[in-house]
Amino acid sequence: MIATERVYVDLYAVPLVEHWRVQLWADQQNHAAHTHLAIGTTGHHQQITSPTTLLPNTLLVWDAQLWTLVNLGEKTTTLLPEVGQPMQLPTAFFLQLFDSGTINIHNSEAHATINEKVRELMDAASPTDLQRANHRFHLVQAYFQHRTDIYKDIPQSTLSRWVKQFREAEASFGCGYVGLLPRTATRGNRQPKAPTDASNLLDQFISEHFETPRQAPAASVYRAYTRACCAANITPLSQRTFYTRLKKRPIHEQTLKRQGAKAAYATEPIVLELAKTTPRHGDRPFAICHLDHTQLDIELRSQVTGRNLGRPWLTLLIDAYSRRILAVYLTFDPPSYRSCMMALRLCVQREGRFPQSVVVDGGKEFHSVYFDTLLARYHCIKKTRPGGKPRFGSVVERLFGTTNTEFIFNLLGNTQASKQPRQLTKVVDPKQLAVWTLADLYTYLSEWAYTIYDTSVHDSLGETPLQVYTDAIAATGEREHRRIAYNEDFLMATRPSTPKGNAKVQPGQGIKVNYLYYWNDAFRNPVVEKTKVSVRYDPFDMGVAYAYLEGRWVKCISQYYSTFAGRTEKEVLLAAQEIRQQDKRNAVSTNISAKRLADFIAAVQEHETLLMQRLRDLEAVGVLENVTPNNEGVPQFPRVSTLDPEIEPHGQDDEQLPPLQNNVELLDLTRLPILGEYR
Structure with missing residues (x-):
């Protein structure tokens, strides 16, 4: 940056190897201004102090920096800067600098008062102002040194005015340099010239008619303002003034009043970093984990009938410190406590650990009795992030986008084309291109999450999530006392x-x-x-x-x-809901019993809703088989072996079979009997 002049360093001041003494400046003008500032502050009011008053720990000013006098010896004097290593000078050389005024005693009280005003004036100066002040300072110094050849072309009145401003600033602030700063910004009448009545009425219309949930157009508000001015016999302000005043209103407050809190969230100030010691997000693995759901942008088919079953829901559990994915669960059911239970089951099964705290949103599935009981059972703290504020869950929300861009959008049937429905045709319709099943998608999605993503360099970390996780475990400890056995006791705790x-x-x-x-x-x-x-x-x-x-x-x-073996809870509740609706239509009292549920589910082939739920539950079997080792606790659904008795079952070489085409007759569940197991 020094070589490309992005920052300025006075290469003749100190050697670059003495990095604790090197000063960096935004540009050369700032360096010259602050150098002149130091000269102007100490150049004409040098304190007359005897070297005998220099005691240890005395604060000194040298080259606009503070130094502490450690020891004034007969041969060597030791000075300590604010930052860096101590420096030793020959005592004779130190006294020579002190006598010449190069080194002065620091007056803390006066310095603090003066510096505050000087700092305000310097902060308000633009680079152009500093450049002009540097030129004036050079001429004023030449006037003090009687070097007429330097200021001979400057009018005497102008030079006298600059000298007067320098001396007045020196007397008032102890720094003459700030008196040479141009005062262009303070020239002229800075008070508003618009009539008070018209200006107040304009502000009233902006706050009461424009900044409202009605979201009225600005042109309509201005027309209403002009009508009100005419009715009150007031000259309205111009349309240009109206739009200029609109732009000067706070954007966040204006968006909040017109479009609501969610729209204004994007313009809300963010906290980039609290302190240098603040951890990036937790100080070790499993300290803070995020759990959330999203609907994947891909259409899936049934492995039994080839029928389109819609888009699946993805549940992710991610470690905030290492950005490592701890659990992946896929299902057709909308978010519920069942998805939360399965994600935590997977975490314990793979890692043998339970999160110390879980960050969730305001969804109902995260506030059920079953979920809260499970977290309390294993000493896990639940933290609910504010509603409508996705930055609080940016870790997992960003990972949802990464999952889509790096994996899902590379598969057939992804729904990118459906984002613009007016341009959607049958050739690119995701529902027509869908070929993936739930079980196959879960297999490859798990491989991507647990292998590919886990071993790829993360942009925010600079390392792979697995490497960060491994190093942190080695540094912070295994914490064996928090290990959980994946046994029947744990499975029972996850059952509602x-x-x-x-x-x-x-x-x-x-x-x-x-x-x-x-x-x-x-x-x-x-x-x-x-x-x-x-x-x-x-x-x-x-x-x-x-x-x-x-x-x-x-x-x-x-x-x-x-009848009920292998049926999910949602399927039974759907059947109960349909029975209630039928009784309501028939004006009879509802009395749901096991027999009525069994009879209703036995006639599932005549019911579209339960048939679709049954197909989705059959797809979930492949996911559960991958989740649960050795198929323990997995419900065994009835299987259909072949579509036609005359077709011989295929052997091991399944890849040679032709893909499912549109002209092939698909399996019709409405013609099959309901088979079950008997004990």
Whole structure:
């Protein structure tokens, strides 16, 4: 920067190797101005002080810098600068500088008062003002030194005025240089010339008619202003004045009043850095993690029928310190506590650790009883970021964009073309180009997140997330006491309970969870009957539930197990909702029972909503198989082997099969019977 003259350094002042003494300036004009400032301050009011008054720790001024006198010896004098190493001078040379006025004793009280005013004048000066002041200072110094050859071409009156201004500033501020600064900005009448009534009325119309949620156009507001002026017999201000005053209004407050808080958030001042010691975001891995959801910009198909199933939802858990992705979960269901549970399950399964604090937004899924209970169980602090302020979650929000640009936008079926619907044609329609299934997308998305992204250099870190994570773990400790075993106890903690948290054991029927009765032979115990027990269920398999009996969790089987085995909680709740709507249309009272639910789900082929949910749940099986090792706890859905009995099943060489075409007859679930498992 010195070589390219982006900053200025006086190369003749001190050697560059003595970096603690080198002063950097924005440009040469600033250097000359401050050099003249120091000369003007000390040049004509040198203090007459005897060297015998120089005691240790006395503050000295030398070359516009403060020095501390450490020791005044017979042969050597030691000075300590504000920044840098001590410097030793021969005492004779030091006294010579002191006698000549090059070194002076620092007057702290007067210096503080004078410096405040001098600093204000210097800060208000432009580079052009400094250049003109430097020229005047050079001529005034020549006048004091009686060098007439330098100022012979300057009019005597002009030079006398500059000398007078220099001496007045020297007497008032202790610095004559600031008296030579041009006063062009203060010339003329600086008071507003517009009539007071018209000006006040204009400000009133801007605040009451323009800066409102109505968002009236500026031209309409000005026309209304002119009509009001004519009615009040006041001369209106010009349209140019109106628009000039609009531009001078604070942008953030104006946007807030016209468009609301979300639109004004972009113009809100940001805090770039609190202090030099502030960590970038947490001081170690797992200290702060971000959990959030987004809908991916890609259309997916069913692996069973080839039917378009829409866009999936992605759930990410990211470590804020290392920017490492700790968990990736993909599902067709909108954000819910189930997605949060699966993300935390994945984190414990892969890393064996639980976050110390989790940053979430104001979504309902992050404020459910199940989610809060799980965090409290493993001593995790939940921090909710303000609504409508994405900068508080910029770590995970930025990663959503990176996922799209680096991975999703390179796949067939991405929805970039649908961003402009007027230009969308059948050839580029993402719904027509969709070829990916949920399970395949999850496999490759996990490989990208856990391998490619993890080992790529991050722009903000300067290293790979994996390297930052590894180095931080080595520096801050493994923290083995916070490790969590991925076992049945942890899985049970991630299973939700009912709103009440318990259920009453009915003799001969068992416990009731989500309209279904569940039974275990342990309920035959007379001590257990008609008592309330803690219950939990698996949201991905409504065929089973769990009850806490005699100090342990026991597995309970539902009524009509063949129908509800492998059904998700959302599918059962959708069926209950449809039954309510049918009863409402038929004007009968709603009494939802397990038999009605089973009969309704058995007729799923006649119902479009549940059929679509069933297809999406079938797609989720592939994701759950990748998440859960050895298929433990994964509901086993019925499988369909072939479309036509005359077609022989294909062997291992699946890649040689032709791709699914539009003219191939797809599997019609409406013609297939509902198959189940019997025990």
